[in-house]
Amino acid sequence: MTIERINPPALYDGTPHGLSHATVDPDTGLVFVSGQVDWDQDYRVRHTTLAEQTEGAARNLLTVLAAAGSSVEQILHLRVYVRGEIGEHLETVAPILVQHLGFPRPALTGIGVTSLASPDTLIEIEAVAKVVRR
Template identity: 30%
Template sequence: MTHPLVSYPQLPDTPTSHLPFSPCVVVGDLIFVSGQASVDQKGNIISDTFEGEFRRSIENVRKVLEAAGSDLAHVVQTRNYVRDAEDVPLYNQIYREYFPQPSPARTTITNCLPPSLRYEVEVVAVRKAS
């Protein structure tokens, strides 16, 4: 699909996947970031503790947003997938480090990921003012 207001920005270190999706789609000033998990640049899963996977996932979001001209401070909504409900207290603790008040709008779903992943996140952000 091509449209003058739609773009698919990527930098060389933007995490990619063998699956059929773009890391992000920019429509005007809105940036829609596809689900980011604990993966390397080629989309290979890197298993870790919940905290390790959370931080790697958010760093992947940071890289995707950078390619689109934005950053974590410009995130307006997050959708979070936490494999194990018992990780929710730790999730909330670490989440606050990356998204302080006023926090983005947020949805969290638990007990929903395959055994190979502990956490995944997708975001909507706006471009930084030029």
């Protein structure tokens, strides 16, 4: 079995961190998207607020899905990590996710955490999706 590694040039290079933005299993047609954050090409958080970082992470997720031959409609599961208590941030995060991801209503898990990829990172979004074209 050959696993395809997805690393869109528009996003930061994950090599120094030992990751690809996604992997695709051609046998099952599944796409596994690494946690997407609001980083620029130099691994710096672009925005300071949770709302802005959610927007940036969602845009990066869509970029990775497109590069993997998938789309938002093919998301099977989302996992959203938020710094702090998840319930305290749902009013901020949920509308932005709906705006970017529409209403396909994938399975979703929200997890409150004490740390993420960098001290300034407030949210990270990972996904499992199906390939629609290859």
